Amino acid sequence: xxxxxxxxLALAWVAGCGGNSPxxxxxxxxxxxxxPRPGTEMGTAYLKLTNNHDEALTITRVSSPQFGRVELHxxxxxxxxxxxxxxxxxxxEAGTTVHLAPGQKHLMLMxxxxxxxxxxxSFWSGEALLVSVTADSGGG
Amino acid sequence: xxxxxxxxxxxxxxxxxxxxxxxxxxxxxxxxxxxxTVLPTGLELPDFRLxxxxxxxxxxxxxxxxxxxxxxxxxxxxxxxxxxxxxxxxARRRLAESGFEPLPRVVLVSVDPERDSAESLGxxxxxxxxxxLGLTGPxxxxxxxxxxxxxxxxxxxxxxxxxxxxxxxxxxxxxxxxEYRALFSSPHVTDQFVHDLPILIRS
Numbered sequence: 001x002x003x004x005x006x007x008x009l010a011l012a013w014v015a016g017c018g019g020n021s022p023x024x025x026x027x028x029x030x031x032x033x034x035x036p037r038p039g040t041e042m043g044t045a046y047l048k049l050t051n052n053h054d055e056a057l058t059i060t061r062v063s064s065p066q067f068g069r070v071e072l073h074x075x076x077x078x079x080x081x082x083x084x085x086x087x088x089x090x091x092x093e094a095g096t097t098v099h100l101a102p103g104q105k106h107l108m109l110m111x112x113x114x115x116x117x118x119x120x121x122s123f124w125s126g127e128a129l130l131v132s133v134t135a136d137s138g139g140g
Numbered sequence: 141x142x143x144x145x146x147x148x149x150x151x152x153x154x155x156x157x158x159x160x161x162x163x164x165x166x167x168x169x170x171x172x173x174x175x176x177t178v179l180p181t182g183l184e185l186p187d188f189r190l191x192x193x194x195x196x197x198x199x200x201x202x203x204x205x206x207x208x209x210x211x212x213x214x215x216x217x218x219x220x221x222x223x224x225x226x227x228x229x230x231a232r233r234r235l236a237e238s239g240f241e242p243l244p245r246v247v248l249v250s251v252d253p254e255r256d257s258a259e260s261l262g263x264x265x266x267x268x269x270x271x272x273l274g275l276t277g278p279x280x281x282x283x284x285x286x287x288x289x290x291x292x293x294x295x296x297x298x299x300x301x302x303x304x305x306x307x308x309x310x311x312x313x314x315x316x317x318x319e320y321r322a323l324f325s326s327p328h329v330t331d332q333f334v335h336d337l338p339i340l341i342r343s
Contacts, residue, residue: 037215037222039263044218071302075219080325081292082220082309103327108218110302 025053026092026123026130033119035137036112043067043109043137045121046100051092059090061124068111070121075103171339175324175332178340182319186288188281190249193262193274202273203318207244207341209333210312212291214252214305215264221248224309224328229268231333240338244313249285250276251293251307289320313340 027050034044051057062070072087087105092098100106107121122132185200192198209228213221228246236243248265250256253276256264261274276282286293286308293307311333313322322340324332 034222037264037267039260039267040215042216042218044222069302073218077309077326080308080310081306082326083296083306084217084219084304102219102223106219108302 024131025051026057026059027052028121028123028131028133031121031133031135033109033135033137035119036109041110041112043112043119045107045109045119046102047107047133048097048099049090049092049123050097051094054094056094057092057130058125059092059123059130060088060126062107063122063124064109064120066112066114066117066119067109068113069108071108071110072100072105073108074105077103173336173339175329176313176322176336176340177325178322179320182315182317182321183288184319185314186284188277188285190275190277190281190285191258193258193265193276195258198275198277200318202275203314205316207242207316207337208247208273208314209244210247210249210289210314211309212249212251212286212293212307214250214307215256215260216252216302217305220309220326224311224326225265225268227328227330228311228333229272230330231337232269234330234334235337242341244337244341245271245273247273247275249282250274251282251286251305252295253277253279253282 029048029050030046032046034046036043049059059072062072064070072090073084074087076083076085090098090105098105109119117137118134119137120132120134123130185203187200188198190198192202209232211221211224211228213224215221225246225248232243232246246265246268248261250261256274256276258274258276261276265272265274282293285291289312291308291310291312293305295303295305297303309326309328311324311328312320313324315321324336
């Protein structure tokens with residue numbers, strides 16, 4: 001029942017303006033896309049994710065037309081050692097904001113398909129598209 | 141009328157007190173390091189054989205003649221490595237703008253020689269500014285260098301085909317004699333380097 005409700009909400013929003021809107025279950029703000037630097041094929045995205053839904057949302061996948069693979073990772077510092085671990089999913093409690101920031105959680109943008117420019121990111125929960133956003137990439 | 145000896149004694153006493161107070165005040169004004177940790181004595185580097193980002197051979201003598209800020213990382217590192225290298229580049233730029241000399245050099249030593257060729261390393265470090273140095277080479281030589289500095293690195297496979305490398309995130313300071321002198325612990329903040337580097341370099 002909950003998944004159906006979520007899917008209906010998502011479809012209703014997608015059928016609407018098709019972009020980030022306050023009524024969308026998942027709101028993306030402060031999107032900061034770092035294009036792959038010369039010598040690499042690895043980009044990074046930082047952003048804030050706000051759950052406007054009255055139940056927890058779980059992001060299970062992120063996709064981008066500009067990158068063959070997008071993964072969610074977290075930098076963990078254990079003493080003086082920096083480790084990076086893949087996160088298979090990200091749960092955001094109802095009414096809360098998760099911040100993907102430098103030195104913490106971040107999106108890894110791999111296998112670039114195009115040159116520097118606008119990058120679109122889509123956030124999914126299972127088969128339901130929660131939100132899609134586009135921003136120019138900086139850096140690189 | 142006081143005895144002359146007493147007057148002389150009082151004047152000497154005042155002069156002595158003034159001298160002590162002035163020297164105390166001067167030592168309180170001496171700048172103190174906020175973040176960097178200085179080693180008790182300079183540490184000689186091991187005799188490694190690596191390659192710099194131009195493809196030229198590199199041994200410990202490459203660190204002689206200037207101050208170096210050395211970070212062990214890799215080009216496929218999406219977060220900590222570009223973050224740290226940007227902090228170092230920003231600190232160097234701010235020191236240059238303030239007219240400070242001599243400016244330290246930024247060095248990236250690769251912990252991922254499988255993917256970090258001299259060419260890719262060069263393109264990467266040049267994106268952070270000019271005058272940087274990149275080092276790569278056989279993993280046994282990189283391990284020899286890292287071990288001597290207490291630097292840890294370990295290749296880790298993730299759930300996908302892509303692999304990452306866990307690594308120490310300290311910034312090592314090497315002096316113009318080519319010896320390991322100090323280190324900065326993470327998290328790295330530009331202001332910390334701008335404050336401490338002049339003290340380290342001038343001491």
